[in-house]
Amino acid sequence: MTTVLKLGGSVITEKDRAETLDGPALDAAADAIAAALASDAVGRLVIVHGGGSFGHHHADAHGVSTTDGTTDHVAVTDVHGAMTTLNRFVRSRLHDRDVPAVPVHPLSAASRDADGNLSLPTAQVETLLDEGFVPVLHGDGVAHAGEGVTVLSGDEIVTSLAASVDADRVGLCSTVPGVLDADDDVIPTVESFDAVADVLGASDTTDVSGGMAAKVQELLALTAPASIFGPEALDGFLDGERVGTLIE
Amino acid sequence: MTTVLKLGGSVITEKDRAETLDGPALDAAADAIAAALASDAVGRLVIVHGGGSFGHHHADAHGVSTTDGTTDHVAVTDVHGAMTTLNRFVRSRLHDRDVPAVPVHPLSAASRDADGNLSLPTAQVETLLDEGFVPVLHGDGVAHAGEGVTVLSGDEIVTSLAASVDADRVGLCSTVPGVLDADDDVIPTVESFDAVADVLGASDTTDVSGGMAAKVQELLALTAPASIFGPEALDGFLDGERVGTLIE
Numbered sequence: 001m002t003t004v005l006k007l008g009g010s011v012i013t014e015k016d017r018a019e020t021l022d023g024p025a026l027d028a029a030a031d032a033i034a035a036a037l038a039s040d041a042v043g044r045l046v047i048v049h050g051g052g053s054f055g056h057h058h059a060d061a062h063g064v065s066t067t068d069g070t071t072d073h074v075a076v077t078d079v080h081g082a083m084t085t086l087n088r089f090v091r092s093r094l095h096d097r098d099v100p101a102v103p104v105h106p107l108s109a110a111s112r113d114a115d116g117n118l119s120l121p122t123a124q125v126e127t128l129l130d131e132g133f134v135p136v137l138h139g140d141g142v143a144h145a146g147e148g149v150t151v152l153s154g155d156e157i158v159t160s161l162a163a164s165v166d167a168d169r170v171g172l173c174s175t176v177p178g179v180l181d182a183d184d185d186v187i188p189t190v191e192s193f194d195a196v197a198d199v200l201g202a203s204d205t206t207d208v209s210g211g212m213a214a215k216v217q218e219l220l221a222l223t224a225p226a227s228i229f230g231p232e233a234l235d236g237f238l239d240g241e242r243v244g245t246l247i248e
Numbered sequence: 249m250t251t252v253l254k255l256g257g258s259v260i261t262e263k264d265r266a267e268t269l270d271g272p273a274l275d276a277a278a279d280a281i282a283a284a285l286a287s288d289a290v291g292r293l294v295i296v297h298g299g300g301s302f303g304h305h306h307a308d309a310h311g312v313s314t315t316d317g318t319t320d321h322v323a324v325t326d327v328h329g330a331m332t333t334l335n336r337f338v339r340s341r342l343h344d345r346d347v348p349a350v351p352v353h354p355l356s357a358a359s360r361d362a363d364g365n366l367s368l369p370t371a372q373v374e375t376l377l378d379e380g381f382v383p384v385l386h387g388d389g390v391a392h393a394g395e396g397v398t399v400l401s402g403d404e405i406v407t408s409l410a411a412s413v414d415a416d417r418v419g420l421c422s423t424v425p426g427v428l429d430a431d432d433d434v435i436p437t438v439e440s441f442d443a444v445a446d447v448l449g450a451s452d453t454t455d456v457s458g459g460m461a462a463k464v465q466e467l468l469a470l471t472a473p474a475s476i477f478g479p480e481a482l483d484g485f486l487d488g489e490r491v492g493t494l495i496e
Contacts, residue, residue, distance in 0.1 A: 071380050073348035077339075080351070091325075100321035102397075103328070108356035111375040121369040127359040127391035132319050143375035149350075 001043035002129065004167045004224075005033075005238075006158045008174045009050025009139065011231055012090065019054050019082060026093050029173065029234060034097035036238035037134070044129040046161060047090075047101070050154035051139040054086040055079055059151050066156070067116065069147030076149045079141050080107050087138045094134070102133045106140040106152050114145040118156060122164040129165070137161070159218045162226075170226035171237045172215065177230040178244035179216060190247045193217055219247040249291035250377065252415045252472075253281075253486075254406045256422045257298025257387065259479055260338065267302050267330060274341050277421065277482055282345035284486035285382070292377040294409060295338075295349070298402035299387040302334040303327055307399050314404070315364065317395030324397045327389050328355050335386045342382070350381045353388060354400050360392040366404060370412040377413070385409070407466045410474075418474035419485045420463065425478040426492035427464060438495045441465055467495040 007029055014020040036042045051059075059065065062075035070076065087103055094101040110120040128135045142152035155172075162170045178186035181199050190196050193216060200213040212228075219226040229237055229244025236243045255277055262268040284290045299307075307313065310323035318324065335351055342349040358368040376383045390400035403420075410418045426434035429447050438444050441464060448461040460476075467474040477485055477492025484491045 069379075071348070073343060073350060073381065076348075076350055076381075077343065095321060095325065100319070102321060102324055102391075103353075103356065105351075105353055105356040107372075108351065108353040109369070109372060111372045119371055121357070121371075123367055123369075124355075124357060124359045124391050127393055130393060131317075131391060131396045133321065133324075133391070133397075143350075143372050143379060143381070145375055145378060148379045149381075 001168045002046070002165055003042050003044070003169045003171065004046045004048065004158055004162045004165070006154055006172045007047065007049040007090070008172065009052025009055070009154065010175045011173055012049060013052030013054060013086065015053050017053055018057050019085070021086070021089055025231060026090065028231065030093040030097050030099070032234045032238055033094065034099050035235070037099060041239045046125060046129065046135050046137070046165065048137045048154050048157050048161065049086070049090055049139070051083055051086070054082040055139050058082050064141070064149070064151055066151045066153060067147070069144050069150040071148035076141050079151070080105075083138050083140050087136060091136055094136070100133045101136045102128055104128070104135045104137045106137055106142060106157060107149075110142045110152060112142055112144040112147075112150065116144065118142070118152070118160055120157065120160045120164065122161060125161065126165055155215055155218065159222065162222050162224050167224045170219065170222060170224050172219075172226065172228045173231060173234050173237070174228055175230065176228075177233065178228050179212060187245050190216060190220070190245055193220055216247060249416045250294070250413055251290050251292070251417045251419065252294045252296065252406055252410045252413070254402055254420045255295065255297040255338070256420065257300025257303070257402065258423045259421055260297060261300030261302060261334070263301050265301055266305050267333070269334070269337055273479060274338065276479065278341040278345050278347070280482045280486055281342065282347050283483070285347060289487045294373060294377065294383050294385070294413065294415075296385045296402050296405050296409065297334070297338055297387070299331055299334070302330040303387050306330050312389070312397070312399055314399045314401060315395070317392050317398040319396035324389050327399070328353075331386050331388050335384060339384055342384070348381045349384045350376055352376070352383045352385045354385055354390060354405060355388045355397075358390045358400060360390055360395075360398065362393040364392065366390070366400070366408055368405065368408045368412065370409060373409065374413055403463055403466065407470065410470050410472050415472045418467065418470060418472050420467075420474065420476045421479060421482050421485070422476055423478065424476075425481065426476050427460060435493050438464055438468070438493055441468055464495060
């Protein structure tokens with residue numbers, strides 16, 4: 001069984017303070033991951049983390065988004081450098097718990113064509129999984145034909161990876177406990193976008209960088225069931241429980 | 249025109265002192281590269297550097313080679329961490345001279361099958377080149393089916409890359425001025441292995457990790473002409489001159 005787990009950038013960093021880790025939150029996530037691997041509750045695990053306060057402010061400062069790129073190596077180095085720093089923190093906390101985390105930096109592997117379509121080859125990820133490692137990817141810059149380097153979000157990586165490694169389960173650990181209805185209650189199951197379009201808000205559907213509506217649309221397109229849940233439900237998700245909102 | 253340039257690990261590091269840069273040698277190489285790019289003497293440039301005193305001693309300490317792997321994440325982190333540190337030094341010296349260097353870490357991109365055959369997808373390298381960047385790769389670990397993670401040498405990367413990006417010229421900047429004959433004079437041209445097998449020594453042909461005989465054999469297999477030369481000839485090579493030993 002293969003699971004793709006996204007740790008939201010806002011979960012593991014202090015989103016309002018530049019390049020500041022949320023150490024206790026990352027420790028709790030690493031504890032849950034280590035426990036699940038030790039008990040064999042999850043099989044093969046790929047982790048993807050977002051940027052939080054590490055990547056976003058550099059991208060904003062340089063005017064780089066998922067569609068607007070840069071050919072300035074300083075901008076690329078700022079965004080990629082901050083994200084690899086965060087990635088080292090994540091791997092270090094996992095290593096402290098004997099989780100065999102190995103980095104896979106998307107800037108080194110992926111590219112976009114002139115239409116913005118992502119190509120992320122995954123033979124390296126699958127070989128690492130087969131050999132018992134836990135690949136850890138992250139939001140990053142990506143070479144983009146005609147644009148220089150654009151932003152590649154953690155969510156987009158999850159969608160691409162889940163399909164190419166044929167994931168059985170996908171989990172998005174977010175700061176909210178799931179997709180919320182008009183009363184802020186968690187919607188247990190989402191089977192079509194139309195059913196939740198109203199509560200997600202129409203304007204939100206144009207947010208390509210990770211708004212909830214975009215997440216739901218992308219996850220609906222996957223063959224694997226996907227869950228959106230809060231940090232308190234990470235243990236449960238990794239144990240195979242149904243948590244948060246199930247999108248299938 | 250696309251050029252693949254290898255900077256030997258023994259050129260840019262103090263080979264006898266663990267994790268010690270040869271700063272003046274790296275500065276001289278970065279000067280030559282920046283000057284050639286500024287004068288348009290080279291077109292598209294991919295740089296690959298070896299491990300020198302950064303990668304090799306970690307690989308040796310953990311018993312990891314190009315064929316014997318490890319499933320220990322500590323070993324992977326030691327080798328890869330040392331090589332990414334060296335890669336940051338190389339990029340930093342290039343950035344100081346406005347060379348738009350961007351890292352491509354082979355561990356994040358490549359894999360070997362159970363027969364040891366390397367797969368190194370290069371759409372990211374080609375897109376970076378098209379967008380005006382200078383991709384900088386390095387000797388690294390690589391996921392290897394059935395072995396865990398093995399060593400991927402800079403020379404092997406050069407051979408693979410040169411073919412997949414359809415390089416017009418390949419240069420190996422080494423500590424020797426070329427392939428030497430029995431009198432230690434540089435052999436100007438090598439067109440077949442048989443012609444130089446004697447001076448290279450039969451035992452050397454089994455050295456897969458970068459001996460001169462292995463280099464010559466791999467370079468003979470390329471369609472692009474390849475040159476082996478010393479640091480003093482790097483300027484000339486980048487200016488399009490014929491330097492050291494030409495292998496074609």
